[in-house]
Amino acid sequence: MDYQKFIQELPNFYHAWGEETIEPKSTRFAEVLTTIGRVTTANIMQLLNFAVSCLDTTEIYCEIGTNQGATLIGALLNNLDKVAYAIDDFASHDDPEESLLKLTDNLEKFQLSDQVYFYAQDCESFFFDLRAAATDDRLGVYFYDGSHDYRSQLMGLMLAREFLAEQALVIINNTNWGTTKQGIWDFLAINPEATLLLDLSTSIDHHPSFGNGLTILGWDCQNKSFPIDFDWQQYQAKQEKSVIIAIANLQTLEQQQSEARAIYLKALQLHAQGDLIIAEKYYQDFLLWNSDSFEGWYNLGLLYHAGERYPAAIGSFLKAQALNPEFIDLYSSLGNSLVALGETAQAINIYYQGINLHPHHVGCYLNLGNLLLAQGEIEEAIKIYRNGLEFNPDNLDLISNLQVAEEYSQRPEFLLATGHNFYYQGKYAQAISIYQKLLDLGLLNSDISPDILEPNLYFNCSEAHQRLQEFSQSIQVLQRGVHYHPLDPRLQFTLIIQLQQQDRIEEAIEQAKTAANLIPQDYVFQILQYLLVPMIYDSVAQIEFYKQRFQQGLNTLQAITKLETPEEINQAFLGISRVTNFYLAYQAHNVRDLQIQYGQLLSKIMAARFPAWVQDLPRHELGENQKIRVGYVSNYLCSYSGTYWLQGWLKLHNQAQLEIYCYHTGSTVDIVTHNFQQWSHSFYHLSANFEAVCEQILQDKLHILVFPEIGMDAPTMAMAGLRLAPIQCTAWGHPVTTGLGTIDYFLSSELMEPENAQDHYSETLVKLPNIGVAYPAPRDIPIINSEVNHPINGVISEVNPQVNSAINNQLYPESNTATTAPNIKTKSYFSLPEASVIYLCLQAPFKYLPQYDRIFPSIALQVPHAKFVFLRGELLQPRLDRAFIAQGLIYTDFCEFLKIPAREDYLWLNLVADVFLDTCTWSGGNTSLEAIACGLPLVTYPGEFMRGRHADSFLKMIGVTETIAEDVENYIEIAIRLGLDTSWRREIKTKMQHQQARLFDDPVCVTALEEFYLRQVLS
Structure with missing residues (x-):
């Protein structure tokens, strides 16, 4: 093992070596962690991987503390000719058998089982057995991540010595910790063969670079003398004083063990007297030698709770629970500390555990019911109190609290506070239930104060429906709100915008006119009544109508805008700061002149409001x-x-x-x-x-x-x-x-x-130059892309045939019938037929104009298994219905409308799809770039304006121009061919994968941008 070469070349494998933001140049390790869980860091995996690659053919990699295999997999990934010893008894795991199964499963996922000899034992017994076996095997890289108490750390190093190769690397994890550091320095002090090569301590534990710190030692059997600079002064400076003192105190504490009971009784006495500081010390002295004392931990928890040290109390209670889970008072105490810390969900779970364990015990019923009542979950609180009374029918506390809860359930002001509480916690369904009850009570009970049915109730109820994507119900609540609160600008504004967003533009405009008449001083309603345009257009004629309406409305708005008084100026500023003309440009016209006219109005308002901030500034x-x-x-x-x-x-x-x-x-x-x-x-x-x-x-x-x-x-x-x-x-x-x-x-x-x-x-x-931006290369494309030599995520040199077969089956199901490899998502995962040809339609609905709706049925006529997948296309359904009917088809046979998935599933959707359909007139930006990163063939028709030419530029940048259409008919032809001709689709995909790296992190445009900046400043 040439460890000098390792140390010299190691930085070459990282970006930002020596900095806090260090990360491996290869992304394959991050992908592994995404698959098996982040139990180490990608930096540590890269380090181990390079170390193992430097092993001689006769040397072995040995790892103490394998856990679920992340470091082991990182070390062996692509090191196909290397062998490893992996040692772990999983003694610290809750379920050792489950941990072993996870390790085995993870090794099988990455086809590493044949390279690993696993020993289910602790470090010391392993090395004693290895000694008894009289093996000639030598360890070239030894990674220690076992127990890190001082003795285990030192023994883990000492026992390995006789099995290390002539030259070897010794890598120790978790070296931020004092016991680990002291063990390493004591090892260095008595072994001249060992040399400190690299200290990768981190500023905090769990750091994304090297976790809790890493130390690398070199081992050379030829070194028989210590380094000149390793003297007593240096050794003393490196000592962990607290560890040395703790070791020295062991004898003193051992002598005190016989007095432990007296110490505990003294702790109880001081605790009862309220002397918490000294009592805590006595408890800790007692528990140092009686760590299995349930009573000690429980009473220490009570002390911490009394002192409002809730995290410490919870820790003590959990230790007591592990020792005696049957003790019922423990659940009330633990739950109370969790409540005090704000961890109400965990507290509720603990109270339920206590009830299930001892259904006759009153404490957990009371605490749980009270907590639910405080959170506004009145019905659930009533249920808990009643359950408690079934076992304790005469308990006065339960009877009293039940009466209070039942009374609260009919009090409007309490219901209002409860509804708001649910809303601000993000419990929208519960909030709606309470709000609706209040609204119903308001209609039936004239005694309810008007303040209870405040505008905020309607607004929050509407927003809760919005969060649950119940758009019609949201609008209904707002309509009800403006009926009772017509002068509330927030309700009026929100109703107008929601009507616009739900393609109810005529209603939105009428509501804007109503609001402008009722609240004439609020300038935003003047803007809305004149400049509101649809988000979705029903026809080409409607586009032209609203273009003209916007022009006329802008003329009128300019004419009626008054900026004569401070109030008028401020209202105009507030109004112009609430809305934009965002949707205007989606009409696919040259909007320059309208934008200039609107800009003049905006500038006039801003000049009136901030006259000092519109003056020309001298160039610095x-x-x-x-x-x-x-x-x-x-x-x-x-x-x-x-x-x-x-x-x-x-x-x-x-x-x-x-x-x-x-x-x-x-x-x-x-x-x-x-x-x-x-x-x-x-x-x-x-x-x-x-x-x-x-x-x-x-x-x-x-x-x-x-x-x-x-x-x-x-x-x-x-x-x-x-x-x-x-x-x-x-x-x-x-x-x-x-x-x-x-x-x-x-x-x-x-x-x-x-x-x-x-x-x-x-x-x-x-x-x-180029696309004008240095778009960051997506680094989180699922590992499937590494298996097909993805140039961004990195290349795996040996492609597993089974996985590769599964990938081909996934992307081209009509030509392959192989079994899907583990963790590979397929079309069926998204409830899409495996035999279908998936056309992704990922743009926002307002990018789809009605003159291009015929594209979809025209493709469907030629590709009978076509599925057009929209992520945000529900509002397009009436138009799609008409377009498909016009060609004798039913749109629901071909169109699927999915919810926007989480990031990983979104990328998988791009990976399993067959074709990406760009929108005409307004091209996809981020969506197109990510589709290209996933190797998804993309069809685009460049529009008249820059906003319609994004994907066109991306494809030109990577030299894949075969799918750029000359017109709409050509667009349809390309889409059909990609759907039917799997060989051509595969050819396009391969070409994209090989050339896509040109598109990302492009420094050329940044250099040009800086040159532009410099010219402007110097001119």
Whole structure:
């Protein structure tokens, strides 16, 4: 084992070696963890894998503490000629047999069973047996992850010595812990053959890099003298004082064991007197030598609870429960501590356990009933009290609490609070039930105060229906609400928007007119009554009608908008900050002139509201050694389709030239937000504070301000009407011109724009190379793609024939009948026929225009097993019905409408599908990129405007142009051929897989963007 080579070459396998964000260049280890569970880190797996690859042919990999096999699989993955010893007795596991079965199953999943010799025993007995066997086997890599108490750690190293190869690697896990560190340094102090090679301690436990820390030792039998620099001073500096003291105290504590009972009685006495601090010390002294004392742990838990140290109390109660699960008072006490900590769901479960164990015991009934009552679950509380009375019919506490609960069940103010409580907990069905009861009571009982049936009740009830996708019921509740509260702007606004979203546009407009008459001072209703357009169009004629209506309405709105008083100005600002003209561009017209007209109105309002913030700003001089200050402001600096692509710009920006400022104005914070923060010089999260954001941007004195998207979020669009930086740009997060005079440049894509592109923009168009963005390569494509040499996720050099056969069967079922491999999802998983040809239709419903509905039945006529899978297409059903009937077909025979699945299932849907159908006039962005990453053949027809040419540019970027259509008829022909010709489909798929890497993480456009920034600042 050449461990020097290992140490020298190890960094080459990682991105960001030596940094907190270190990750393997290969994604195959993360994929393994997705399959078997995250019990280690991908970094540790990569390290072990490379170490094992460096073994000589006669050397063995040995692992103590195999658990469910994650590190073992990581070590052996693609090391097909290596053999491993795996040792684990699963003594710390709740169910050792189940753990062994999981390990066996995981090894079989990755075809590693034949390479592993598993020994179900502890470390010490294994090495004694190995010694008795007098084997010549030598360990080239020894990974210790067994027990990490001091003795076990030291013995685990000492016993392995005689079996190590002439040169070997010794890798120890969990080296953040003091006992582990002390064991390692004591081992180094008495073994000159051992040398510290690498200390990979982590700043916190469970760190995504190397977990709880990793230490790597080199072993060389030729080394018989200690390193010169390893002296007493260094050894003393490395000692873990607390561990050494604890070992030294063992003898003292052993002498005290005989006095343990006296110590315990003293603890009880002090506890009863309320001296909790000293009592705790006595309890701990007692439990140090009597750790199996149920009473000790239980009373310590009571002490912690009395001192409001609830996590510690729970820990003590759980130890007591493990020792004596029959003790009934324990369940009440544990439940009470959980309630105090806010863990109500766990507390409810504990109380139920206590009731099931001792149905005659009153305490758990009372505590559970009281908790349910406090949470507003009145009927369930009544049920619990009654159950308790069946066993304890004379208990006065149960009788009294039952009477209170029954009284509460009829009190409107309590019902209202209960309904709101359910709503804010996300228990929407329960909230609706309570709200509905209140509404029914309100109709029947004139004595109920009008305040009880407040607007918030209707709003929350409507929102609860929305969360459950009960859209008609949501609208009904809002209609009822505006009937009783016609002057409530929130109810009126929400009703209008929901009517629009449910394709009830005429009703929405009428409601907007009604609201504008009732609440004339609220400018948002003036905007809505004149500028509302459908989300879904029923016909081409309807598109033209609403285009004209928008034009006329905009003229009227400009004419009636008054900005003469502070109140009028403020109301106009508030109104323009609540809605955008987002849906206008989906009509597939050149909306530049309408956008400019709307932009003029918005700019006029913003100038009246913030006159100091619309003035031209001088360009800031770029001093010597100064960086260009570039800001990015958005409501969506998170995992969101309109800005997800922006990560590539920030990640690849030249930090030596640019100083990045990010302003996140939205409320959502996730891992993508963390990425933006990581890549920023300054990151501000200023949610729902318009003026604070503007002031911060001005204070930062940016050279350039970029709005990644304008038109999706109303406050962002209003902000874009101000002059907050000398140079202001937008990009294709929302791929439509803004029409704003305050936006100077539109950052677009060379491959996406048509020849006459500038005619579509009010801004100066900047066409960045290729697709214009460095879109992050998807790293979470399921492991199936590695098996077919996926260039993004990495390549597995040896393709398992059975798995490969299963993949082909999944993608081309008509040509293969092999059995599906484990964890491979198929069409039937999504309730789709295996023999069907799946056409994915993944775009938002407003991207589908009626003039193109005939595409689907035209394909179905030629591909009888076609299934068109829509994820958000329910509103399209009436149009699809007409289109299929026109060609003598029934749309329900061919169209499937699925709920948007979780991320993993979404990717699997792309993997099992056969064809991806892009939308005409407004192409898919993120959806198309992810389809390509999954190797899914994609049909597209480039539109007149950039927004209709995304997929076209993606396919050109990877050199797969066979599925780019010249017109609608050609689009249908390509889709039909892909559905019928499996060989051609396979050819396209293979070509996409081999060339798709060109599309992602493209630095060329970022370099061009930075050159543009530099030119603008220096000009």
